[in-house]
Amino acid sequence: MTTQMFGAPIRRKEDPRLVSGGGRYLDDLGHDALAAAFVRSPHAHARIVEVDAGDAVDVEGVVGIYVHEDLPGRIGEPLPLLIPHPTLTHGRTGYALARDEVNHVGEPVVMVVATDRYVAEDACQRIRVTYEQLPPVVGIDAAREGALLVHDDVPGNIAAHMLQEVGDVESALAASPHTLTLELDIERSACTPMEGRGVYARWDDERRELRLWSSTQTSTGVRAAVAAKLDLPLAKVECIAPDVGGGFGVKIVHPWPEEVLVPWAARLLGRPVKFTEDRREHFISAAHERGQLQTVTVGFDDDGRLLALDVKFWHDNGAYTPYGIIVPIITSTQLLGPYKPGAYRCEFWSLYTNTVLVTPYRGAGRPQGCFAMERAMDAIADELGIDRTEVRSRNFILPSQMPYDHGLLFQDGRPLKYDSGDFPASLAKIKALVGWDDFAAYRVEAEAEGRRVGLGIGCYVEGTGVGPYEGGHIQIETSGRVNVSTGLTSQGQGHETVFAQIVAEELGVRLEDVHVTTGDTRKMAYAVGTFASRAAVMSGSAIALAARNVRAKALRIAADALEVSPQDLEIVEGTVRVKGAPATSMSLGTVSVLSNPLRYAFDEAAQAATQFAGTFDPDKPPVAEDDEPGLEGRDFYSPTQATFANGMHAAIVETDPVTAEIRILRYCVVHDCGTMINPMIVEGQVHGGVAQGVGGALYERMAYDESGQLLNASFMDFLVPYASEVPTIETDHLETPSPLNPLGIKGAGEAGCIPVSAVIASAIEDAEGFPISRMPISPNDLWELRRQHAAGEIPSLHRATRSAARDAGTTEATEAKETTA
Structure with missing residues (x-):
């Protein structure tokens, strides 16, 4: 075994290349390619009457202009519904180019291919599309009213209706000494990675092969979808994810319209074609998440123990459902957090609206569920006058009760x-x-200093490492270089470092000798993708299993050469040596030579100088019947179920008595992802998640008007937290290894953002003395809540957290703002 790799805070191997400008992102490729641009719908809901491209066809540099009617075969069919579900009775997907009708602002209608993007955009401006506008459905309230429909054949705009129930909720509520009902609201937001979507394709007409690069979270999925749409054999399509500048869920959909159209155009024109979206395109044509309205009813006893939990929520899935109803299903199941709910019922409706489609965004339905559960916990504590942490403690699932089955799917x-x-x-x-x-x-x-502060807490459990599988392949070259491949992609998670640590630990080689490739279907054709905090669990486990196979083979070959038992050998720093007699050894590179025999005799010097090794012995074949040449191994890992990470966050906030500005003074995290491979990378994941959670709690929202126009589709108007708004994050860790995989690990990628809205709401509520039921919350929102509270329109908390000084501060703030107005 080599130097201990697990638990070591090793600096990321990929960072020197990336921070020194050596990254190769999608738009760094294909400088000789034609450029694609799109005419996108300016309306949220409309019929397409006519497309007039007469003024654009003669623009110098335009190579092609295409509408839906130009798309042949399967390319003109609806895009795939990736994850069907029995309750998704009205799943709908769009077309690569809109056919007859558009259902959100930004939907692609016309594709222009030209010599460069400037010419393509100029041509787009000359194309005239005539629309017959239809009344749009914007927001959950409008959708559930059902007076207007997004899709004429979907009654009530209900894409899916699902109910899961454990126990008799009605009876448990009726028998509960106390009940409370909360009405909660989480607004729609979006992940907005630094790099938007993009795709680049090259067609080899002689070989009849397609190679494409995509800024994606699932290169194998893109490959399969494009092959199917273009009616190509899968073996004739390669997809490579270059460096990807952030994904966070938005790049999980496959294929996006552009991922079908660009390869099709490349084959049609016989020239490379590329598309990279601009920022406005990303806002209006990629994907959003989060938006839900929730009704939570809890029944509990005098000690605050849950007896019944009844949850109803309405989920905004946007205009289409390519990714099914994964987000609301996660909300309905992950809502329970670390608690035993007694009887539990959750019913949800996933609704169509004439807005951008919804797919998982970091946290993927969990922030909404955590908000519901943690707001309920705080409400119980307030109702009974019990410390908020004590109420949580009384409802925890205990370690002795693990594994704990909630009885849900x-x-x-x-x-x-x-x-x-x-x-x-x-x-x-x-x-x-x-x-x-x-x-x-x-x-x-x-308070003595005239400051208003509050303390909040939030607990969560996160399902991670979902299947169905991932694979790993390891090859040791004669130089001792260790090549590692796995099919899932990387978008900044540190895979190159973490996977190298696993291989170094399992094989007994130096970290610097391990070289990791991800997201390249030429290296690993079968994979699922990077999402749901699954990479370390899934690919990490597969790579560990592959490394164990290679290690066993290396020891077997070396034992035969050194004439000892495999049990007498160890591998240290890439050298196979006899335990207790390290001078009797050979490098893994030499073992690799011995693993590639031919049926010819060579002298020792020739063997050392070439890859041809072996003996001319007809009774001893150089390759065993159940073996293969080469010092390499491949394995796949398929879990029996998800692993469940967990954690708890707490924050201290200050709310300005006059301006209602909200400032986070301290933010603390305790996280449990099982065995930590690299604590530094785990902390980086937590920090990034908290930053996105702060954005979702205090800044980010999709501001649609009643006509379905997104009013803040730029970074001038869509607020994100700067470094000055993200607090220093204090962390501690707990490691409860998972028994489900060979490494004992659980995922960590999304944990940081899950409870943040709940924590900030808890802290603001504690500071202000009245309930917080809607997120995100801005200073203007808080000022308005203060006004309503002062007018008696919203109640005070029962617990005595307010003082006369703070009451006076609220009055002064209200009067000051009214005077200014």
């Missing part, structure tokens, strides 16, 4: 069964980290 169709976790230990850690028990004294000090 998770997003993968398998039981919602928690594999490991120690929630009481996590709670103790987060309370110590944030100073929970000392906060009352801090509040008094702050």
